[in-house]
Amino acid sequence: MTLTRLALRSLLDRKGSVALSLMAMTVSIFVLLGVEHIRYQAKENFSNTVSGVDLIVGARTGSLNLLLYSVFRIGSPTNNIRWSTYQSIANNKQVRWAIPISLGDSHKGYRVLGTIPEYFQHFSYGQQRSLTFANGRAFEQVFDVVLGSEVANKLGYRLGDTLTLAHGVAATSFSMHDDRPFTVVGILAPTGTPVDHTLHVSLQGIEAIHIDWHQGVKTSKKPLPLSALEKAKLQPKSVTAIMLGLKSKMATFRIQRTINQYNQEPLSAILPGVALSELWQMISLLENTLLLVSVLVFAAACLGVSAMLLSSIRERRREIQLLRVIGAPPYFLFVLIELEALLMTLLGSLLGLLLLAGSIMLLGDSLVPYFGLNVEVNLLTQNNVYLLGAIIGFSMITALIPSVTGYRQARVIQD
Amino acid sequence: MTIELSNVRFRYPEQPHHNLLDIPTWSVPKEEQVFIHGPSGAGKSTLLSLLSGLLSPSEGAIKILGERLDQMSGRQRDQFRAAHIGYVFQQFNLIPYLSAVENISLAARFTQQKNTRALNDEIEELLSALNITEKSWYRPTRHLSIGQQQRVAIARALINKPQLLIADEPTSSLDTVNREAFMKLLMSRVAANQMTLVFVSHDPSLSSYFNRVESLNNISIGGAWL
Numbered sequence: 302m303t304l305t306r307l308a309l310r311s312l313l314d315r316k317g318s319v320a321l322s323l324m325a326m327t328v329s330i331f332v333l334l335g336v337e338h339i340r341y342q343a344k345e346n347f348s349n350t351v352s353g354v355d356l357i358v359g360a361r362t363g364s365l366n367l368l369l370y371s372v373f374r375i376g377s378p379t380n381n382i383r384w385s386t387y388q389s390i391a392n393n394k395q396v397r398w399a400i401p402i403s404l405g406d407s408h409k410g411y412r413v414l415g416t417i418p419e420y421f422q423h424f425s426y427g428q429q430r431s432l433t434f435a436n437g438r439a440f441e442q443v444f445d446v447v448l449g450s451e452v453a454n455k456l457g458y459r460l461g462d463t464l465t466l467a468h469g470v471a472a473t474s475f476s477m478h479d480d481r482p483f484t485v486v487g488i489l490a491p492t493g494t495p496v497d498h499t500l501h502v503s504l505q506g507i508e509a510i511h512i513d514w515h516q517g518v519k520t521s522k523k524p525l526p527l528s529a530l531e532k533a534k535l536q537p538k539s540v541t542a543i544m545l546g547l548k549s550k551m552a553t554f555r556i557q558r559t560i561n562q563y564n565q566e567p568l569s570a571i572l573p574g575v576a577l578s579e580l581w582q583m584i585s586l587l588e589n590t591l592l593l594v595s596v597l598v599f600a601a602a603c604l605g606v607s608a609m610l611l612s613s614i615r616e617r618r619r620e621i622q623l624l625r626v627i628g629a630p631p632y633f634l635f636v637l638i639e640l641e642a643l644l645m646t647l648l649g650s651l652l653g654l655l656l657l658a659g660s661i662m663l664l665g666d667s668l669v670p671y672f673g674l675n676v677e678v679n680l681l682t683q684n685n686v687y688l689l690g691a692i693i694g695f696s697m698i699t700a701l702i703p704s705v706t707g708y709r710q711a712r713v714i715q716d
Numbered sequence: 717m718t719i720e721l722s723n724v725r726f727r728y729p730e731q732p733h734h735n736l737l738d739i740p741t742w743s744v745p746k747e748e749q750v751f752i753h754g755p756s757g758a759g760k761s762t763l764l765s766l767l768s769g770l771l772s773p774s775e776g777a778i779k780i781l782g783e784r785l786d787q788m789s790g791r792q793r794d795q796f797r798a799a800h801i802g803y804v805f806q807q808f809n810l811i812p813y814l815s816a817v818e819n820i821s822l823a824a825r826f827t828q829q830k831n832t833r834a835l836n837d838e839i840e841e842l843l844s845a846l847n848i849t850e851k852s853w854y855r856p857t858r859h860l861s862i863g864q865q866q867r868v869a870i871a872r873a874l875i876n877k878p879q880l881l882i883a884d885e886p887t888s889s890l891d892t893v894n895r896e897a898f899m900k901l902l903m904s905r906v907a908a909n910q911m912t913l914v915f916v917s918h919d920p921s922l923s924s925y926f927n928r929v930e931s932l933n934n935i936s937i938g939g940a941w942l
Contacts, residue, residue, distance in 0.1 A: 311813065
């Protein structure tokens, strides 16, 4: 008869109260691990989202807003930048490359990004990893579209398929650019960044679908024929933001100051790394609060288990006496009660992990369009392993209350 | 001698001026079966707890099987009890959610280092000898009748082949038929294993099974306030 078997049988004998305590433990571990996992994933996502871009330029706004709409495709820009301004910045001697981006349209809830083919060459993420094509190539024609991996996966598009864009960014739009279908010419490899959830078209494509539009409303019922479109000058008048790569890192602050003081139009230039840190600081405050609340929930569940074990000691007085009579030393009772708490914590942790994995599988995708957050189901990260260790340690400490009581009762047992 | 007590006094910490037990001298030779009777609250169970090492005397010497129990540490007394003393209670002799086999193997856990197979063989042999049917061996003991439970309790007390068996009113929850059967079984096992038996009860009708009958009042002059 092993001690573990005895502890298990003892718990099973009190299945009603044990089940309730276990449920509380499971939910608290689910919340605690969930908050920590999402915090970790968010940090990973954020820090890997953009690299190799020295400055991001947009209309005058706060750095976080500019970062959110240009990189994470969250929120909307306050204004656009004139095309002449883009040209002026791109022609600066210190600028190695300048990628204009244009946002504002969508397809089935996924954002559409208008840009130039060099975007696929210069944009990088993670540790300076460039974008690669899983299938196809970059856009060349006006109505070519390159899909992020998640868009292609979720919507089931393949090369050669056609799709139409919607005006605005709502998941359900009544203003469709259905007269100008785009053809899928490329599908990007997964990056784990908002790029996966983006459709990439040329700036000329964006211009072309808006050629009959005025202030968000289609003005002509009869669309221009394709031949006429090709003849039309599809030069953009403005863009949403510009990503800059500089020839020298030393010039970054000088160029940033120059752009911020640009007198032709009010602009903001931000360093993506600094803005990411600011964003992370802001979010981590909220997350630390959430973490604190979930730690308190877990502490309450641990105390609940301890209270259950403590009250069981009164019911088990005769059992303790019997164990003493057959030669069990008092520390046997101490270890037995600690082991019961450990088994409950381990089972609660396992159930909490399964519940969390199931929730991420079911609901993880819904986090992407709202928060730009890609949460992985793999929960066995180093952070989570440490957290599980802390969970077990803490529950062992709170179980000292009933364990020491059981030990003391075993020492003074007398019929 | 199996039991030798000299100048043993016992006081509970809550009543430091009241000797519940005061035993100038008392001994039990090997293989003797002693029946001790006395009124409730006289200290019968306390005496048994002293003999089994669950309690230590306030004063005096307790020698069991030639070993000074009163000079042992708590851990040593636990080990000594597990190896040499069997104990049967009035009730709650078994952990109700464990089977008969599990209850008995739990008692063996604190002494012998036999392998599981050998231990299980021994348990099954013992249960068969005590007329416990095979279908009852692996059921939680709470589902067994009181009579069956008391027989399993004997098996549990005997598994470590103790030289001293202590029984604390083991028949008080049994009806007449079961009581007779229990006593016959107990005495036969005690004789077969050449054990010393100390049996406490307030039922004098059981005294006929024993070769020595004593009143607690004759053993102890306790109950006096200091």
